[in-house]
Amino acid sequence: MASALRCIKFSYRFLNINHGPTQTNIISQHGPWCVYGRAHMHTHKLTHAHTPTRLVTTTACWLPLSPTHTHTHTRLVHAHTRSLHTTLPTHKLVPFILADIGEGIKEVIIKEWYVNEGDTVAQFDSLCEVQSDKASVTITSRYDGVVRNMHYSVDDTAFVGKPLVDIEVSKEDDSVGAEVQEGEAISVGRPVEEAVMESDTFTLPKGKILTTPAVRRMATQHKIALHEVVGSGKDGRILKEDLLLFLEHGKSKTTTTTKPMTTTTPSSRVPPTHTHTGVGAPVVGVPPVPSPVMVKVLGQDRKEVIKGFKKAMVKSMSLAMQIPHFGYCDEIDVTRLVEVKASLRAVGEAAGIPRMSLLPIFIKAASLALTHFPVINASVDDKCENITYKASHNIGVAMDTKEGLVVPNIKGVQALSVVEVAGELIRLHQAGLNATLTTHDITAGTFTLSNIGSIGGTYAKPVILPPEVAIGAIGKIQVLPRYDSVGQVNKAHIMQVSWSADHRVIDGATMARFSNLWKAYIENPVTMMMYMK
Amino acid sequence: MLSLKKLSTNLVRNYGPLGAVSTSLYGSTSQPSPSRPRATEPPKRVVFISQSTDVFSNLAFEDWLYKNWSFEKRSILFLWRNSPCVVIGRHQNPLVEANIPYLESAGVPVARRGSGGGAVYHDHGNLNCTFFTAKERYDRRQNLELICNVLNHDFGIQARANNRDDIVVGHDNKVSGTAAKLGRTSAYHHCTLLVRTDRQQLRLALQGDKTIQSKATHSVSSGVANLGDIGGKDMTVEKLLASLGRTFLTEQEQDPRLANGFTLINPTDDWFPGLGKIEADLRSVEWIEGKTPRFTISRSVSLPPCLAGTSASANITVQAYHGVVEEVRLEDGLIACEELTDLVLDISTSLKGTPYTPGIFCDISNRIRLPQPLHTQRSFL
Numbered sequence: 001m002a003s004a005l006r007c008i009k010f011s012y013r014f015l016n017i018n019h020g021p022t023q024t025n026i027i028s029q030h031g032p033w034c035v036y037g038r039a040h041m042h043t044h045k046l047t048h049a050h051t052p053t054r055l056v057t058t059t060a061c062w063l064p065l066s067p068t069h070t071h072t073h074t075r076l077v078h079a080h081t082r083s084l085h086t087t088l089p090t091h092k093l094v095p096f097i098l099a100d101i102g103e104g105i106k107e108v109i110i111k112e113w114y115v116n117e118g119d120t121v122a123q124f125d126s127l128c129e130v131q132s133d134k135a136s137v138t139i140t141s142r143y144d145g146v147v148r149n150m151h152y153s154v155d156d157t158a159f160v161g162k163p164l165v166d167i168e169v170s171k172e173d174d175s176v177g178a179e180v181q182e183g184e185a186i187s188v189g190r191p192v193e194e195a196v197m198e199s200d201t202f203t204l205p206k207g208k209i210l211t212t213p214a215v216r217r218m219a220t221q222h223k224i225a226l227h228e229v230v231g232s233g234k235d236g237r238i239l240k241e242d243l244l245l246f247l248e249h250g251k252s253k254t255t256t257t258t259k260p261m262t263t264t265t266p267s268s269r270v271p272p273t274h275t276h277t278g279v280g281a282p283v284v285g286v287p288p289v290p291s292p293v294m295v296k297v298l299g300q301d302r303k304e305v306i307k308g309f310k311k312a313m314v315k316s317m318s319l320a321m322q323i324p325h326f327g328y329c330d331e332i333d334v335t336r337l338v339e340v341k342a343s344l345r346a347v348g349e350a351a352g353i354p355r356m357s358l359l360p361i362f363i364k365a366a367s368l369a370l371t372h373f374p375v376i377n378a379s380v381d382d383k384c385e386n387i388t389y390k391a392s393h394n395i396g397v398a399m400d401t402k403e404g405l406v407v408p409n410i411k412g413v414q415a416l417s418v419v420e421v422a423g424e425l426i427r428l429h430q431a432g433l434n435a436t437l438t439t440h441d442i443t444a445g446t447f448t449l450s451n452i453g454s455i456g457g458t459y460a461k462p463v464i465l466p467p468e469v470a471i472g473a474i475g476k477i478q479v480l481p482r483y484d485s486v487g488q489v490n491k492a493h494i495m496q497v498s499w500s501a502d503h504r505v506i507d508g509a510t511m512a513r514f515s516n517l518w519k520a521y522i523e524n525p526v527t528m529m530m531y532m533k
Numbered sequence: 534m535l536s537l538k539k540l541s542t543n544l545v546r547n548y549g550p551l552g553a554v555s556t557s558l559y560g561s562t563s564q565p566s567p568s569r570p571r572a573t574e575p576p577k578r579v580v581f582i583s584q585s586t587d588v589f590s591n592l593a594f595e596d597w598l599y600k601n602w603s604f605e606k607r608s609i610l611f612l613w614r615n616s617p618c619v620v621i622g623r624h625q626n627p628l629v630e631a632n633i634p635y636l637e638s639a640g641v642p643v644a645r646r647g648s649g650g651g652a653v654y655h656d657h658g659n660l661n662c663t664f665f666t667a668k669e670r671y672d673r674r675q676n677l678e679l680i681c682n683v684l685n686h687d688f689g690i691q692a693r694a695n696n697r698d699d700i701v702v703g704h705d706n707k708v709s710g711t712a713a714k715l716g717r718t719s720a721y722h723h724c725t726l727l728v729r730t731d732r733q734q735l736r737l738a739l740q741g742d743k744t745i746q747s748k749a750t751h752s753v754s755s756g757v758a759n760l761g762d763i764g765g766k767d768m769t770v771e772k773l774l775a776s777l778g779r780t781f782l783t784e785q786e787q788d789p790r791l792a793n794g795f796t797l798i799n800p801t802d803d804w805f806p807g808l809g810k811i812e813a814d815l816r817s818v819e820w821i822e823g824k825t826p827r828f829t830i831s832r833s834v835s836l837p838p839c840l841a842g843t844s845a846s847a848n849i850t851v852q853a854y855h856g857v858v859e860e861v862r863l864e865d866g867l868i869a870c871e872e873l874t875d876l877v878l879d880i881s882t883s884l885k886g887t888p889y890t891p892g893i894f895c896d897i898s899n900r901i902r903l904p905q906p907l908h909t910q911r912s913f914l
Contacts, residue, residue, distance in 0.1 A: 101715065111623070111624045111649075111826075112624070112824075124717060129623070129624075131623075131624060131649040131750065133649075133698070134648075134649055134650040134651075134697075134698060134711055134712045134713055135648070135649060135673075135712070135713035135714065135715055135722075136622075136623050136624070136647065136648045136649035136650075136712075136713070136714045136715070137714070137715040137716075138714075138715070138716045138717070140716075140717045154748075154826070155748045155826075
């Protein structure tokens with residue numbers, strides 16, 4: 001029996017089955033026994049056109065061809081009628097027959113496909129463009145479904161009355177065979193002034209509703225009045241999705257209207273489509289809310305235009321928040337510094353600095369640490385394409401003035417002594433109080449320290465001032481118990497510092513090491529003295 | 534009851550030429566005449582005449598009407614003329630059909646229309662007619678017969694439509710070419726009419742590169758003649774236009790008052806919303822070049838001595854799809870040396886995806902002439 005079956009295995013690529021003569025050649029050469037592959041074949045790209053996605057090879061599926069099937073017919077149609085394919089149980093594969101074009105035309109050439117296999121199409125979507133003689137015809141789908149089995153490829157000759165594609169429609173859509181009422185489907189006499197190519201919400205005059213019979217049935221099932229539904233399909237057609245949306249809206253509408261509106265400000269309104277703004281189950285079993293006390297607001301709202309420093313701050317902060325910040329915080333034991341504070345003060349007085357504080361020391365220590373980590377004293381441009389390692393340490397100090405936050409900077413701290421830094425600090429502070437800060441004072445900063453601890457607070461999250469790349473916020477000095485090296489609990493003066501850095505150019509390790517170095521200088525002022533430049 | 538004509542003239546005064554058209558729509562839908570049942574009423578006939586000679590505007594208007602109007606109740610004849618241009622069919626290859634370098638140097642645009650068929654040359658001596666009908670009423674022969682009747686009765690020219698739907702005079706001298714487009718509900722059939730076209734320019738413009746192989750629709754060339762040469766000195770495009778329009782309107786109408794007459798059309802986006810977008814699409818490279826079917830073109834490229842094996846030149850084939858290069862390959866690859874095949878493979882990968890230009894072979898021959906060190910560099914990688 002096997003010998004009688006002349007089994008020929010060949011790949012579709014070399015087989016041109018759409019032209020009649022070749023088909024008969026194959027049959028005459030190999031006899032009526034031919035190989036049928038599985039019916040779920042993709043389109044066979046048959047000629048020298050190279051589109052690898054369409055390549056098809058047969059698998060060993062030997063089937064005898066009955067002697068009666070000798071007419072030149074496309075093989076896939078046969079395969080379909082012999083039901084070799086395994087269709088999904090809920091779907092029906094419907095062959096979409098190429099309808100009569102008119103003018104007695106029997107065959108056309110496929111010029112372009114608008115869909116691929118597996119695409120979902122709706123009724124009236126364009127499937128392909130065919131050319132017959134001099135007419136170019138757009139073939140539109142008659143069904144909703146998924147495209148399967150494209151029987152022809154570009155430049156093939158398609159026959160009128162034979163299937164063009166198979167469309168997988170869902171079983172529940174029994175109306176597949178039914179003729180669509182063409183008269184209803186065309187909207188009549190649109191006046192020119194209103195004719196728009198693609199209008200999303202096209203409302204038809206009353207009485208003309210475009211839907212498929214399946215949608216109509218669903219509407220009667222759910223008791224929906226079709227003229228209330230907004231169609232989102234082409235020409236204002238009502239699709240199944242529109243019905244479902246309408247049902248959802250209908251449900252949410254009923255819940256929002258039943259909930260009583262108890263709002264404190266009468267002007268706010270809950271929009272009906274937002275079902276998750278706390279508008280849910282009706283309020284039941286909740287203890288009675290005491291009537292709110294009406295707070296008497298004395299005076300009136302005051303509106304002011306943001307200008308001057310505030311405006312500059314708005315601008316700079318908006319810019320700053322585009323920088324990716326990362327934070328690093330640490331605790332510093334400033335006991336030793338506090339112990340020598342009295343003598344620091346004395347030296348300061350002698351140099352002409354009234355009420356010397358620890359801030360100049362912090363600033364100088366920062367500068368010493370910056371010499372070892374020049375990347376923290378750098379500057380990046382807007383797009384973060386270039387980084388400039390600044391030579392001068394212009395350390396800015398955040399000041400709180402009448403106007404708000406100002407950050408003047410002390411130029412060239414690397415060359416200044418602690419006393420000089422203190423003197424500069426005082427000068428800037430006075431200028432800030434008198435609002436006499438010059439542009440030179442405010443610009444060209446490279447690093448910033450914020451002594452927010454003088455007002456209060458421990459840890460902070462400072463915001464970098466562009467074009468700088470790092471900032472530190474120093475918290476207040478607290479007296480806290482700490483263990484010392486021996487294991488004894490001692491009184492320690494603890495201060496917190498919070499650093500923020502631009503993560504585009506500085507990594508965590510660098511910042512940590514810088515902080516450790518700065519901490520080392522401050523915790524043990526002798527080290528600072530030794531490394532002082 | 535106000536007569537339709539008076540109503541339409543009032544509307545024209547208030548709303549411009551298209552006001553008249555809307556009367557006919559409302560008139561017919563709201564007051565069906567009791568004597569004639571609705572279903573068998575023949576469609577009203579309207580003639581539109583374009584005031585623009587820009588081929589893209591006119592093609593865009595054609596497309597706009599086709600997509601936006603329903604032709605159940607009306608049939609339309611659209612008459613238009615263009616300044617010199619070449620119009621190719623939907624599935625044609627501009628390089629094959631038209632002499633692109635010549636047209637580019639002359640500043641003559643090439644447009645691709647939405648209907649099939651072959652390539653034509655338009656100028657001021659050519660009249661285009663488009664017949665818009667509902668799909669059921671689509672009948673090319675009927676339209677062509679109307680034109681032949683007009684030519685016979687009004688101008689004494691013996692013209693007939695042949696089996697290819699061309700209108701010919703004398704011994705198969707073509708005076709008109711036809712093309713059509715059918716959609717789901719509407720259809721149009723358009724044709725050209727050569728009255729006083731510059732035949733010299735026509736011949737030069739349509740001399741494409743015939744060495745290109747592709748499955749694009751090929752134009753069938755034939756000898757052409759001008760109607761103006763046959764019909765006499767006083768035959769002009771305007772006269773033909775007027776005759777055609779008049780005949781179209783009065784042919785079926787029992788009551789000439791119901792004919793809406795000629796309407797002048799200004800195809801701009803202000804009058805027809807959405808037209809601007811169609812026009813932009815028609816002008817775009819994606820449409821004109823991007824719809825070209827797959828084609829291959831082979832040329833002989835001379836090789837530098839280092840690569841020349843047995844022959845001093847090689848046949849290189851460029852394959853392009855939708856105006857973009859798909860592959861560059863070597864014909865008769867067996868006799869080429871390995872370096873050449875590698876080089877062609879490299880060229881193919883680098884040129885793949887680039888838009889096809891006629892100067893591509895120049896580019897390929899330059900690439901083949903790369904200096905030696907670059908070749909050795911490749912071998913190290």
